[in-house]
Every structure is written in C-alpha cells, then in structure tokens.
Amino acid sequence: MDGPTAQNIVNMSSEVILVTGGAGFVGSHTVLELLNANWSVVVIDNLVNAAKGGSKPASLERVEKLTGKKVEFHEANLLDRSALTRVFKLYTIHTVIHFAALKAVGESVEKPLEYYKNNINGTTTLLEVMREKGVKSLIFSSSATVYGCPKYLPVDEKHPTGVAITNPYGRTKYFVEEILKDLCAAEKDWSVTLLRYFNPVGAHESGDIGEDPNGPPNNLMPYVSQVAVGRRPQLQVFGGDYDTPDGTGVRDYLHVVDLARGHLAALPKVSIPGCHIYNLGTGSGYSVLQVIDAFQRASRQKIKYQVVARRPGDVASLYADCSLAERELGWRAQLSLDDMCASAWRWQQKNKYGFSPPPDGGADH
Structure with missing residues (x-):
C-alpha cells in the first residue's frame, strides 16, 4: 500500500475527512471542494x-495544483482489511465519505458477481474497520437507481426503493442502504447520510479535472464528448421508443460541482x-436528444448518433424532487445543462485522451 508513514505525514488539522474512491470523477471534485x-x-x-x-493519481495531482493544498x-x-486498518491508525478521522464502487449499469448486468462482491463486501469491511476505530459518521454515495422503475415523477425520498430495480448496480446500492439503515437502528451512535445521486456530468470550470472513463464510456455525456472531440465516430442512442416526448430516455443531469458541494452541505x-x-439532482429531466442538442451548441460540433435497441437495465424517465435537500441542507443545484455541456467540452478539449497521454505520444490538444 502506497502512502505516508507516521513519520512523514504533512501537518494537518486534528481531524480529517477520509474519502474512499476519491480519485474518481465525483470523488476528485468533492476532494477539491473539501x-x-x-x-x-x-x-x-x-x-x-x-x-x-x-x-x-493524476486527478489528485491536478486537484493539488488547483487548490495549492496537499492530499x-x-x-x-x-x-483489504489490513490496508484499511493501517490507514485508520495513521489519522484521526472525523467522517468517511464513501464513493468507492463499481458503477456502470450495463457492465453490472454482465458481471453481477463482481459488482456484489466489490460494492457490498467492500462496504461492510469498511464499516467494520470504522466501528473498531470508533469512527461512526459516514456519507454514502448512493444512487437514484434504488428507486427502480418510478411509480411517480418527480421521485422524492418517500418513493419506494428496492422494488423493480432493473440492474445489479442499483441493487448493490439498495442493499448497502439497507445495511446502513439496519446499522443505525442497532447502534444508536452512528450517523449516516445517504445521498441519492441522479446523473452527474460536466467538469471543473478550469477544464483540468473531469470524467475520464477507462475504455468506452458507459454514460452519455463522456461518450458525446469523445465523439465531439474526434475520439469516437458516433454515439449509440439506446432506445428511441420509450414513452417520452422524443422517444429517448429522460434523466436528471446534475453538474458534478453542484454534486460535490452537496456533500459539503451534508x-x-x-x-x-x-x-x-437526500436526493441530489436538479429536479428537471432532459432526454438524450436534448443533451446531444445542448452539447452541439456548446461545442459547435456536429454529434453523429444512431438510435439502437434499448439497453438492459435502463428505465424510460427518472428525475428528482430535491426540495428536502434544499429545506434541510440549504443545498440546491445552481448550474444549468448548458453549464454542464460547456464545462465537459472544456475538459475534453484540453484533455482529448483524459488524464492519459495521446497514444502516438504527441501533444494532447
């Protein structure tokens, strides 16, 4: 395990936030805001x-540069229980923000065992080590997929969960939520906040950190970005026959910076x-074709796409009622779909191949 020893830890405040999965897309933006x-x-x-x-990780190196602070x-x-235990021995941890998980809906349908093992067993191991070390406050990165096929829209926190969930990824989030609820019921000194995300997109305004999926993107915005910048020839739109205004899936897209700030509000x-x-979203739904149109405006590029069969595990429409987060956390989304597309395009233009160097070794942009 890489990392500092007790002898070379930089000077810190007495308490720290431990962020699992903090080098990923949402994690790195949240680390920057923290x-x-x-x-x-x-x-x-x-x-x-x-x-x-x-x-x-490259994302954290850039976060350090942007903030002038060390991570x-x-x-x-x-x-790896022993690795976790060593980390908890090194620091006085105030709260854990738990992002670490496999996260692709389509891949989870193909690899359910890997998703259940990583997402559920990894979380229970983390919770056991937290309890041993007396750290009993957690903010959990959950997902709107726990709502399954929605019975009504917009979806609020009272909407049933665990019913008609359409993919293993969503079920792992639901099972972890249930584990955390049971833990809080059994051990009254735990404090757990479940943040149910809708669809985080966009990038930091600098364009220096953003979404950099390994391999072909599983989500819409990074795929559109890679088509616009010339990395991929065209986009596949999964399903054009949903019961939506234009036949394509409707989602609540949320700027990743707004989402990161939601964790601080919690x-x-x-x-x-x-x-x-709490739900974290914008409260508005946009179709795939609306997102493509907005990205074309932001990038001034023509996005080639082809409508193909529906993807297993997808639902027609899903968007949020986020009024509870506004009332209790003082949080609401501030950035628009145009902001999301503009920042994602800025990131992709500056970093055609994400954090990786160009395959031919030439300049990145």
Missing part, C-alpha cells in the same frame, strides 16, 4: 476508475445520530 473549505483530506482508491499519475493518498482496496448532519436521506 480542500477549498479548509478540510484536511485523505483518499483511498484502488485506481480501477482512476488514472495513475506520478506518486498520486494524502493511499492505494488500497476496500476488500457534513453538518454527521453530528446528528441516525440515518438521513
């Missing part, structure tokens, strides 16, 4: 969804025992 809010941050990541840099990093897998809840649940 640093800007003067928190000390420790990241654990196994680099499955993140690119290597020098001594740290402590440990390369470790949550299934931090005061960690002083209140129990299980707290």
Whole structure:
C-alpha cells in the first residue's frame, strides 16, 4: 500500500475527512471542494476508475495544483482489511465519505458477481474497520437507481426503493442502504447520510479535472464528448421508443460541482445520530436528444448518433424532487445543462485522451 508513514505525514488539522474512491470523477471534485473549505483530506482508491499519475493519481495531482493544498493518498482496496486498518491508525478521522464502487449499469448486468462482491463486501469491511476505530459518521454515495422503475415523477425520498430495480448496480446500492439503515437502528451512535445521486456530468470550470472513463464510456455525456472531440465516430442512442416526448430516455443531469458541494452541505448532519436521506439532482429531466442538442451548441460540433435497441437495465424517465435537500441542507443545484455541456467540452478539449497521454505520444490538444 502506497502512502505516508507516521513519520512523514504533512501537518494537518486534528481531524480529517477520509474519502474512499476519491480519485474518481465525483470523488476528485468533492476532494477539491473539501480542500477549498479548509478540510484536511485523505483518499483511498484502488485506481480501477482512476488514472495513475506520478506518486498520486493524476486527478489528485491536478486537484493539488488547483487548490495549492496537499492530499494524502493511499492505494488500497476496500476488500483489504489490513490496508484499511493501517490507514485508520495513521489519522484521526472525523467522517468517511464513501464513493468507492463499481458503477456502470450495463457492465453490472454482465458481471453481477463482481459488482456484489466489490460494492457490498467492500462496504461492510469498511464499516467494520470504522466501528473498531470508533469512527461512526459516514456519507454514502448512493444512487437514484434504488428507486427502480418510478411509480411517480418527480421521485422524492418517500418513493419506494428496492422494488423493480432493473440492474445489479442499483441493487448493490439498495442493499448497502439497507445495511446502513439496519446499522443505525442497532447502534444508536452512528450517523449516516445517504445521498441519492441522479446523473452527474460536466467538469471543473478550469477544464483540468473531469470524467475520464477507462475504455468506452458507459454514460452519455463522456461518450458525446469523445465523439465531439474526434475520439469516437458516433454515439449509440439506446432506445428511441420509450414513452417520452422524443422517444429517448429522460434523466436528471446534475453538474458534478453542484454534486460535490452537496456533500459539503451534508457534513453538518454527521453530528446528528441516525440515518438521513437526500436526493441530489436538479429536479428537471432532459432526454438524450436534448443533451446531444445542448452539447452541439456548446461545442459547435456536429454529434453523429444512431438510435439502437434499448439497453438492459435502463428505465424510460427518472428525475428528482430535491426540495428536502434544499429545506434541510440549504443545498440546491445552481448550474444549468448548458453549464454542464460547456464545462465537459472544456475538459475534453484540453484533455482529448483524459488524464492519459495521446497514444502516438504527441501533444494532447
């Protein structure tokens, strides 16, 4: 396991935030916001969804450059109990923000065992180590997929979960939520906040950190970005016959910076025992074709696409009622779909191949 020893840890405040999966897309943006809010941050990541840099993942090296602050990093897998225990011995941890998970809906349908093992067993191992070390506050990166096929729209936190979930990824998030609810019911000193994300997209305004999927993107926005920048010839639109205004799937797209700030807004809840649940989205749904149109405006590029059969595990429409987060956390999304597309395009233009060098060794842009 890489990382500092007790002898060379940089000077920190007495308490730190531990971020699992902090080198990934949402994780790295949240680390940046935490640093800007003067928190000390420790990241654990196994680099499955993140690119290597020098001594740290490339995303965290750029976060350090953007903020002028240091991030402590440990390369470790949550299934490795001894590695987790060593990290908890090094720091006085205030709260854990738990992002680390396999996250592709389509892949989860093809590889269910890998998703159940990584997402559920990794979380229970983390919780056991947290309990041993007396750290009992957690913010969990959940998902709107726990709602399954929605019975009504917009979906609020009272909507049933666990019914008609259409893919193993969503079921792993649902099962972990149930584990956390049971834990809070059994052990009254735990404080857990479940943040149910809708569809995070976009990038930091600098264009220096953004979404960099390994292999072909599983989500719409990075695929559109890669078509616009010339990395891929065209986009496949999965399903043109849904019961939506234009036949394509409708989702609640949320700027990743708004989402990152939602985690900071949730931090005061960690002083209140129990299980707290919030949707984080914009409250508006956009179809695939609307997103393509907005991206074409932002990039001034023609996006070639082909409508193909529906993808297993997808639902027609899903968007959020986020009024509870506004009332209780003082949080609401500030950035528009145009902002999301403009920032994603800025990131992709500056980093055609993401955090990786060009395959021919030439200039990146």
